[in-house]
Amino acid sequence: MEGIEPFPVTRGGDVAEVVEVSDVRRSYGDYEAVRGVTFSVARGELFALLGTNGAGKTSTLEVVEGLARPSGGRIRVLGHDPYAGRASVRPRIGVMLQQGGFPADLTVTETAAMWAGTLTAPRPVAEALELVDLTHRAGVTVKQLSGGEKRRLDLALAVLGRPEVLFLDEPTTGLDPESRRNTWALVRTLLDDGVTVLLTTHYLDEAEELADRLAIMHRGRLVRTGTVAEVVASQPATVSFALPPSVPRERLPELAGALVVDDGNRVEVHTDTMQATLTGLLLWARDHDVELRELSARPASLEQAFLAVASSPEERDVEVAA
Numbered sequence: 114m115e116g117i118e119p120f121p122v123t124r125g126g127d128v129a130e131v132v133e134v135s136d137v138r139r140s141y142g143d144y145e146a147v148r149g150v151t152f153s154v155a156r157g158e159l160f161a162l163l164g165t166n167g168a169g170k171t172s173t174l175e176v177v178e179g180l181a182r183p184s185g186g187r188i189r190v191l192g193h194d195p196y197a198g199r200a201s202v203r204p205r206i207g208v209m210l211q212q213g214g215f216p217a218d219l220t221v222t223e224t225a226a227m228w229a230g231t232l233t234a235p236r237p238v239a240e241a242l243e244l245v246d247l248t249h250r251a252g253v254t255v256k257q258l259s260g261g262e263k264r265r266l267d268l269a270l271a272v273l274g275r276p277e278v279l280f281l282d283e284p285t286t287g288l289d290p291e292s293r294r295n296t297w298a299l300v301r302t303l304l305d306d307g308v309t310v311l312l313t314t315h316y317l318d319e320a321e322e323l324a325d326r327l328a329i330m331h332r333g334r335l336v337r338t339g340t341v342a343e344v345v346a347s348q349p350a351t352v353s354f355a356l357p358p359s360v361p362r363e364r365l366p367e368l369a370g371a372l373v374v375d376d377g378n379r380v381e382v383h384t385d386t387m388q389a390t391l392t393g394l395l396l397w398a399r400d401h402d403v404e405l406r407e408l409s410a411r412p413a414s415l416e417q418a419f420l421a422v423a424s425s426p427e428e429r430d431v432e433v434a435a
């Protein structure tokens with residue numbers, strides 16, 4: 114991953130918020146797929162859009178990329194309207210669509226060279242292929258590539274023009290675990306070089322690994338926005354244990370949080386104050402000589418936050434971070 118030449122830092126002026134999306138809407142006929150979405154991405158930051166299937170992630174990304182006009186709201190990329198001002202924006206961004214379309218009979222090198230011909234200051238083709246680990250496939254035709262290799266070719270084309278802002282729509286879908294990790298490493302290197310990244314993903318570990326901030330989208334709206342820690346903090350922690358059969362659940366002390374007890378005397382406490390709950394529980398167990406078996410205390414996870422959003426039809430927009 115070494116040897117990536119960063120874009121000149123002076124290029125593009127000093128726009129702190131590289132991407133600004135304000136109350137953006139997008140409709141297909143009568144159907145409103147994006148229903149008033151607001152977020153911003155600062156220079157050098159990676160912002161991840163997570164969401165259920167059909168939440169509106171791609172629809173949002175496409176209008177931010179300038180590929181379509183939003184039906185409402187305001188978008189600025191590097192200070193320009195990406196649709197009306199695409200001549201100013203396009204040379205400075207890289208786009209990896211969910212499904213790239215390549216001529217099937219060209220080789221990998223020919224495809225990249227053709228794309229490089231449309232760019233002002235592209236990287237050498239060989240360097241771009243090296244970045245995505247496709248050097249050994251340079252001479253084969255696109256139709257001979259596996260699905261994961263095509264994804265990597267997509268990524269090579271997206272970074273070919275040394276973009277200041279990179280838009281990645283599900284960049285690691287279909288990749289094997291090693292290729293996913295290589296892609297993450299490449300994205301991290303680009304971030305270190307000051308590139309700003311907006312990506313969509315279905316993979317929560319990808320967001321946890323890469324995102325400075327993220328938003329969970331559901332039914333056209335951003336339902337949670339913030340850092341991973343901020344989004345996760347919206348969910349309760351879980352303290353769980355099994356009570357000995359001889360100890361009825363009624364003997365438990367009052368614990369802050371919601372209690373769930375199953376038939377096997379297994380108890381889960383969902384609490385916003387994990388430490389206090391745990392302290393109260395352990396003191397009680399010591400004082401009453403009760404052994405709490407399989408005791409565990411775990412903070413909430415991003416998966417828990419995601420599932421809470423996905424299973425809640427009435428979720429309203431909640432901005433977790435200021």
Ligand SMILES: Nc1ncnc2c1ncn2[C@@H]1O[C@H](COP(=O)(O)OP(=O)(O)OP(=O)(O)O)[C@@H](O)[C@H]1O
Binds near residue numbers: 141146166171172173
């Ligand atoms: N060209 C189109 N015409 C009509 N409806 C569309 C069109 N494109 C998308 N939609 C609808 O808009 C909604 C949002 O789609 P979108 O592809 O943006 O979601 P997504 O969050 O990217 O989904 P996924 O995670 O499944 O890729 C979906 O209900 C989809 O069926």
